[in-house]
Amino acid sequence: MSNDTTPGRQATAAPDASDSLSADAPLAIELRGISKAFGPVQANKDISIRVRRGTIHGIIGENGAGKSTLMSILYGFYKADAGEILIGGKPTQIPDSQAAIRAGIGMVFQHFKLVQNFTVLENVILGAEDGALLRPSLAKARKELLHLAREYELNVDPDEVIENLSVGHQQRVEILKALYRQADILILDEPTGVLTPAEADHLFRILANLRREGKTIILITHKLREVMEITDTVSVMRRGEMTATVRTADTNPQALAELMVGRKVLLRVDKKPARPGRTVVEVEDLHVRDRFGVERLKGVSLQVRAGEILSIAGVAGNGQSELLEVLGGIRDATGRIVLNGRELPLVGRPADARSRREAGIAHVSEDRQHTGLIMDFAAWENIAFGYHHDPAYQRNALLMDNAAILREAQAKMERFDVRPPDAKLAAKNFSGGNQQKIVLAREIERNPDLLLVGQPTRGVDIGAIEFIHQQIVALRDAGKAILLVSVELDEIMSLSDRIAVMFDGRIMGERLPDQTDERELGLLMAGVTGKPDGEAA
Amino acid sequence: MDYATIIEILDSSVRLGTPLLLACLAGLFSERAGIFDIGLEGKMLAAAMMSGAVAYVTNDAWLGLLAGIGAAMLFSLIHGLASITFRGNQLISGVALNFLASGMTVLLAQSWFQQGGATPSLRPGGRFEPITLPFAKEIGAIPGVGPVYQHLLSGHTILVYIAFLCVPATWWVLYKTRFGLRLRAVGENPAAVDVAGVSVIRLRYSAVLIAGLLTGAAGAYLSTSLASGFGREMTAGRGYIALAALIFAKWRPWYALGSTMLFGFFAALSYRYQTLDIGPLHIPNQVMEALPYILTVIILAGFVGKAIPPRAGGEPYVKER
Numbered sequence: 001m002s003n004d005t006t007p008g009r010q011a012t013a014a015p016d017a018s019d020s021l022s023a024d025a026p027l028a029i030e031l032r033g034i035s036k037a038f039g040p041v042q043a044n045k046d047i048s049i050r051v052r053r054g055t056i057h058g059i060i061g062e063n064g065a066g067k068s069t070l071m072s073i074l075y076g077f078y079k080a081d082a083g084e085i086l087i088g089g090k091p092t093q094i095p096d097s098q099a100a101i102r103a104g105i106g107m108v109f110q111h112f113k114l115v116q117n118f119t120v121l122e123n124v125i126l127g128a129e130d131g132a133l134l135r136p137s138l139a140k141a142r143k144e145l146l147h148l149a150r151e152y153e154l155n156v157d158p159d160e161v162i163e164n165l166s167v168g169h170q171q172r173v174e175i176l177k178a179l180y181r182q183a184d185i186l187i188l189d190e191p192t193g194v195l196t197p198a199e200a201d202h203l204f205r206i207l208a209n210l211r212r213e214g215k216t217i218i219l220i221t222h223k224l225r226e227v228m229e230i231t232d233t234v235s236v237m238r239r240g241e242m243t244a245t246v247r248t249a250d251t252n253p254q255a256l257a258e259l260m261v262g263r264k265v266l267l268r269v270d271k272k273p274a275r276p277g278r279t280v281v282e283v284e285d286l287h288v289r290d291r292f293g294v295e296r297l298k299g300v301s302l303q304v305r306a307g308e309i310l311s312i313a314g315v316a317g318n319g320q321s322e323l324l325e326v327l328g329g330i331r332d333a334t335g336r337i338v339l340n341g342r343e344l345p346l347v348g349r350p351a352d353a354r355s356r357r358e359a360g361i362a363h364v365s366e367d368r369q370h371t372g373l374i375m376d377f378a379a380w381e382n383i384a385f386g387y388h389h390d391p392a393y394q395r396n397a398l399l400m401d402n403a404a405i406l407r408e409a410q411a412k413m414e415r416f417d418v419r420p421p422d423a424k425l426a427a428k429n430f431s432g433g434n435q436q437k438i439v440l441a442r443e444i445e446r447n448p449d450l451l452l453v454g455q456p457t458r459g460v461d462i463g464a465i466e467f468i469h470q471q472i473v474a475l476r477d478a479g480k481a482i483l484l485v486s487v488e489l490d491e492i493m494s495l496s497d498r499i500a501v502m503f504d505g506r507i508m509g510e511r512l513p514d515q516t517d518e519r520e521l522g523l524l525m526a527g528v529t530g531k532p533d534g535e536a537a
Numbered sequence: 538m539d540y541a542t543i544i545e546i547l548d549s550s551v552r553l554g555t556p557l558l559l560a561c562l563a564g565l566f567s568e569r570a571g572i573f574d575i576g577l578e579g580k581m582l583a584a585a586m587m588s589g590a591v592a593y594v595t596n597d598a599w600l601g602l603l604a605g606i607g608a609a610m611l612f613s614l615i616h617g618l619a620s621i622t623f624r625g626n627q628l629i630s631g632v633a634l635n636f637l638a639s640g641m642t643v644l645l646a647q648s649w650f651q652q653g654g655a656t657p658s659l660r661p662g663g664r665f666e667p668i669t670l671p672f673a674k675e676i677g678a679i680p681g682v683g684p685v686y687q688h689l690l691s692g693h694t695i696l697v698y699i700a701f702l703c704v705p706a707t708w709w710v711l712y713k714t715r716f717g718l719r720l721r722a723v724g725e726n727p728a729a730v731d732v733a734g735v736s737v738i739r740l741r742y743s744a745v746l747i748a749g750l751l752t753g754a755a756g757a758y759l760s761t762s763l764a765s766g767f768g769r770e771m772t773a774g775r776g777y778i779a780l781a782a783l784i785f786a787k788w789r790p791w792y793a794l795g796s797t798m799l800f801g802f803f804a805a806l807s808y809r810y811q812t813l814d815i816g817p818l819h820i821p822n823q824v825m826e827a828l829p830y831i832l833t834v835i836i837l838a839g840f841v842g843k844a845i846p847p848r849a850g851g852e853p854y855v856k857e858r
Contacts, residue, residue, distance in 0.1 A: 075732075077856070098734030113729040115722045116848065126722050127733025129715040137715075 025052040027089060028185055028216035029074070034083035036069055043069040045240045047083070051233070053184075056207060056217040058227040058248070061237030061260055062461035063431050067220045070237070071187050075107045076100040087185070101128075106178020110190045112170050116163040120156050120173050121145070124180050141180060148179050152209040153202070168199030175206065186210065187218045192226060193459070196315050197489070197522065204230050222260075222462065224253040224267075225490070236260055261463040271473045274497040277306035280481035281327070281361075281450050286335035288322045288505075296322040297333065298505035304450065304481040309472065311484040311496035314525050319505040320485040321366055324454050327483070328363035329356035330371075340449060357386055362443035364436075366454030366485065372439045373427040380409035380423035383442045416441035417467060433464025440468060444475055451475055454485045469495055489518050503527040544684045546805050551693065552763060553808075554801020555700045556581070556755040560779035561786065561793045562700075562707050563751035569711065569788055570744030571724035571849040575631030576616055577752055578776025579638030584609040584756025586642035589656040589767030590649060592663035598761050601663060602696075605760075606753030612638065613749030621741045624853030635776075643769045654769040656760070665694035665762045694762040696754060703751070707790040720744055724847035727854040737854045752776075774830065781833040787844045803828040 029051045036044040043066045051057040061067045073080045076094040085092050087103045094100050100107070114123050121141050129137040142158050149155045156165070156172050165173070171191065178186055188207075192200040207217055207230060219231060227234050228248060235245040236259040244259050257265045281304050288297040297319050304310045312320045325331040329352050337344045339359055345351045353363070365371040373382050384393060384405045392408075395401040409423040416437045418430070427435055436456065443451060453472065457465040472495065476482050486492050492499055493513050501508045501524035508524040560577045567574040584605035592601025612634050619630035643654035650656055670691035677687030711717040719740055723730045727737045759775075760767040782800055786792035806813075807825040814820070824831075 096734065097732050101734055107732065109732070113726065113732045115725045115729050117725060118722065122718060122722075123729070126718060126729065127735045129718070132715050134713055134715060134718055 025054055027051065027086070028053040028055075029218075030086040030089075031070075031074070032084040032086070034070065034073060034080045034085070036073060036078060036080050042240050044073070044080070047237075047242045049235055049242065049245065051185075051216055051218065053216050054211055054214045055232040056211055056219055056230055058219045058221060058231035058234035059237060060220075060222055060224070060227055060234060060256060062222065062463060063433070063459075065237040065260070066240040067237055068189065069240075071107070071189060071218070071220060074100065074187065075105060101181050101183075104182060104184040106175075106181060106183030106186045108171065108174040108178065108186065108188045108191060110193060112174050114162045114170060114173060117161060119159050119161055120165075120176075121158045123162060123173055124158075124177050128177075128181050144180055145176060148176055151213065152179075152206050154179075154206060166199070167194045168196070168202065171195070171199075171203065172206070183215075185216045185218070187220070189220045190222070191219070192221070192223065200226075224256050224462075227256065228253060238262055257462055261461075263463075265462055265466050267462075269469045269473060269494045271495075272477070274308045274476065276308040276497070277479060279303050280306050280340060281483070282336075282338040283323075283327070284336040284338075286323070286326060286333050286337070288319075288326060288331060288333045290322075296505050297326070299335075300502075300505070300507055302500055302507060304483050306449075306481050307476055307479045308497040309476050309482040309484055309495055310498045310500060311486060311492045312500050312502050313486070313489065313492045313521055314502035316487050318502045318525075320502050321454070322505075323502070324363070324366065324452050324483075324485055327356070327361060327450075328365065328452055329353035329361070353386065354389070357446075357448075360449035361452065362446055362448035362450070363452045364439050364443050364454060364456060366458075368435055368439050373435060375428035376426055378424050378426055379413060379418070379430070379438055380406045382427050382438055383409040383412055383423070386442070387446065412441040412445050413438065415445070416471070431461070431464075432458075433460040433468075436460050436468060437464065440471055444471060447478075448480065450481045450483065452483050452485075455487065456484070457486075457488065457491060489521060492521070493518065501525055541684065542809075544688050546802070546809050548689050548692075549805035549808060550798055550801040551689065551697060552801075553804040554798045555693075555697045556758050556763065556775055557779045557782055557797040557800050558700050558794060559696075559703065559751050559755035559758065560776055561782045561797050562703050562790065563748040563755065564780055564783045565707065565786075565788055565790060565793055566720070566744045566751070567748035568783065568850055569724045569847055570720050570741050571727060571847055571852065571854075572616070572620055572741055572745055573627040573631065573851045574616065574745075574748055575628055575780065576612065576634035576638075576776075577748075577779055578772055578774065579631075579635035580609040580612045580749060580752035581756040581759065581776050582635075582638040582642050582770070582772045583612055584753040585760040585771055586646055586656070586756075586767045588753075588757035589659070589760035590646065592659055592761050593650075593656050593766065596660055596662040598659075598663055598665045601761050602665075602754065602757040605757035606750055609753030609756060610746055610749035613745045613752075617742050617745040620853060621738055621745070624855065627851050627853075639770065642767070646767060646769070656767040659761065659765045663761065664765055665696055665758075667692045667694055668698070694758075696758045696762050699754065700758075701794075704790050704794045707793075711790065716743075721847075723854075724849055727849050731854070731856065741854075755779075778829055778833050781836045784844050784846075785836045788847065800829050800832065803832055 027050050031047060031049045034044055034047040047070060059067050069078065072078045074085065074094065076096045076099050079095065085094060092103050094103060115126065121138050124145065125137045125141045130140065145158050154172050154176055156169050156176065162170060162173065191203060195203060210217060221227060231248045233245060234248050234256065236243045236256060238260060253267055257267055284301050286297050286300040287295065290296050300323060302310065312323065314320050322331060326333040327337065332347045332351060334346060337346065344359060369375060393401055393405050406423055413421050413423055418434050418437045418441065427438065430438065456468050456472065460468065472482060484495060496513050498510055499513055499521065500510045501521055503525060504527060508527065511521065560581055564574050564577055587608035588601035588605030591604035592598050616630050616634060619625040620627040646656055647654045673687045673691040677683045711721060719730060719735055723737055723740045730740065731737050759771055764771065778800055782796040783793060785796040807828050810825060811822045812820060813825060
């Protein structure tokens with residue numbers, strides 16, 4: 001692969017690329033000139049794709065690029081304004097989901113469409129029953145499931161109730177549903193967003209098995225690593241248009257990122273070596289019990305110094321959230337927290353979020369839609385939340401100075417490149433990345449001594465990820481301490497100055513990013529520790 | 538309290554529990570499909586009035602039953618239109634129907650019969666008569682089980698037997714048929730039903746109409762079996778009690794039988810005993826009469842364990858994309 005390949009040149013090379021791949025295999029799907037507009041918004045503009053049987057085709061693009069619209073057209077949720085769909089070479093009308101199913105298309109949605117209190121079997125047959133009585137359908141499905149499990153490593157207990165299954169297993173049920181309906185073409189929408197790394201690996205094995213058996217798979221994602229790992233061909237969408245279709249083997253993540261965003265992006269964070277100063281926060285022997293009495297933090301100790309980023313790696317649910325919540329003042333704990341040489345109270349009113357903010361701790365919470373923002377409130381109101389006691393925001397003893405808040409919010413949104421820069425728009429109307437920028441603008445602009453950041457780029461586009469990472473690094477370079485929690489190992493590896501791995505409420509060990517790798521971190525995340533660390537055990 | 542009295546109270550429990558059972562099963566179908574139905578009361582009332590009126594005019598109980606069912610299904614259709622098609626608030630639609638029924642029954646009855654909002658007393662043909670099971674008298678002579686057969690099992694109107702048969706039928710439909718599977722699914726996660734290519738709207742309308750059918754029978758039972766003609770507000774909150782029984786039953790058919798009969802039993806108890814003395818404890822008349830309602834409050838306050846309603850209950854279905 002030559003270094004000077006530009007996105008444009010790749011785009012023009014596209015048709016040849018897809019044709020030369022397994023040219024003997026017939027086309028499973030062909031879309032010709034699909035267009036779809038919602039009012040003035042052109043969601044899909046003259047889109048054509050050809051996907052050959054027995055291949056995995058990736059479709060990447062930022063949020064709002066039109067990927068989901070395209071797939072919804074293919075699954076019969078929307079009717080295209082123009083264009084043609086060919087399945088197996090035959091022009092096919094897909095007016096509803098039933099027609100899509102008949103045409104052999106199966107869809108695994110990002111948010112699973114399962115009935116939580118039904119068994120796996122009941123979910124599988126729902127809508128695909130053989131007759132008015134359930135018994136024969138259930139028996140048939142049980143046999144079929146056994147067969148599918150053997151063939152594709154899709155093991156799930158057919159009699160288990162969905163809500164007792166892990167997310168990874170629930171996803172398998174969705175795949176089973178499609179296969180039970182004889183799907184030859186499987187569309188997966190952001191399938192790994194909810195999975196642990198191990199579950200994602202298993203999913204890819206399943207997909208590889210399906211490909212081997214001649215199934216065609218369309219994988220919608222914005223994770224470039226996945227595209228590189230599993231797909232045969234990849235299409236890139238940007239602003240409703242298909243900007244390129246290339247063979248995966250002929251491209252690289254950098255080129256794909258540029259095609260997605262439409263400009264050069266840095267996949268690795270560009271940062272100078274850290275120059276850590278004094279210790280800003282010191283945590284000692286922190287213990288937390290949840291409301292069921294389960295110990296979630298079992299003696300966590302750590303330090304973060306000025307001018308450094310300490311990251312906490314770990315599989316979700318091993319105490320990282322609780323650690324952030326304790327520091328952010330949302331959860332009581334026992335132990336010791338010293339901030340700037342002053343010990344902080346750990347229980348009750350003096351340890352609440354407002355006191356922590358006043359002490360100089362800002363908190364970008366993990367779940368921005370539930371604890372970071374009030375989705376129905378306008379951006380300017382959201383930017384004031386948590387700091388609404390600020391004297392600058394009060395007009396007098398009774399009334400708030402909304403005009404001042406609005407002005408300030410507007411300025412902050414512009415500095416953080418929030419799009420659209422409309423402070424009066426409700427938070428829910430911004431994309432994930434821009435919502436996150438609103439939260440970051442609120443917290444970072446307060447110039448805190450310690451910034452707590454949870455999952456800063458979850459569900460955020462590549463272009464926005466770059467910006468968010470730059471802001472975090474800029475705050476570090478301004479001599480502030482940053483404690484980052486993320487389940488994305490890539491992010492941890494590229495952003496941190498030090499990495500602490502948490503497992504089961506304990507810190508399993510600390511590593512330096514340039515002296516470790518994902519394998520070692522993965523083992524620590526699973527609780528396997530080669531050399532016992534002082535803080536563990 | 539002797540054996541005969543116990544049988545008598547139980548017999549009365551069955552009579553009083555039957556309309557609750559029918560209404561409760563109606564609510565079960567509707568709510569299992571995700572449509573809350575606080576309008577059971579209104580539908581029963583409308584059905585009671587219509588069947589009382591038609592049974593009086595035609596002197597045919599069966600035509601009365603049909604008219605009652607028709608009235609209740611019309612109300613169901615309005616509820617469906619408001620909450621399924623127009624995605625309105627199901628509670629408000631239900632409450633509105635209750636008010637509508639409350640006013641309209643009296644208004645129509647008054648304008649048709651001029652008897653203060655009631656229908657005239659039914660003559661024998663207009664009523665459902667008790668059915669005596671074969672050999673009731675002979676078996677009744679046997680001590681012990683005899684009176685159970687003669688008085689408890691025998692001697693009810695056809696609607697009572699139908700109501701009891703509705704329990705296994707509901708169970709069977711709900712858990713053994715394709716329709717039941719889809720019905721339960723649409724009350725839990727309509728999106729799952731939708732992507733499976735099954736119409737959410739059609740399923741919910743069917744559920745609501747079944748609820749109309751059953752409340753229609755419940756209302757007809759009130760005016761043509763339990764009483765002999767319609768009287769204003771004759772449902773007396775039975776629709777709400779049926780809802781409480783439904784929650785108590787955790788939306789399951791066999792439990793619904795148990796819970797409605799329990800309510801029936803309390804009602805029977807308060808009819809039989811104006812006051813009750815249990816040892817030194819004297820329970821006054823007012824408390825006895827309030828018993829079923831007190832029980833309702835206790836159940837609704839959640840004192841009887843956690844009841845998890847169908848997850849999509851109360852929410853109109855809007856396609857996501």
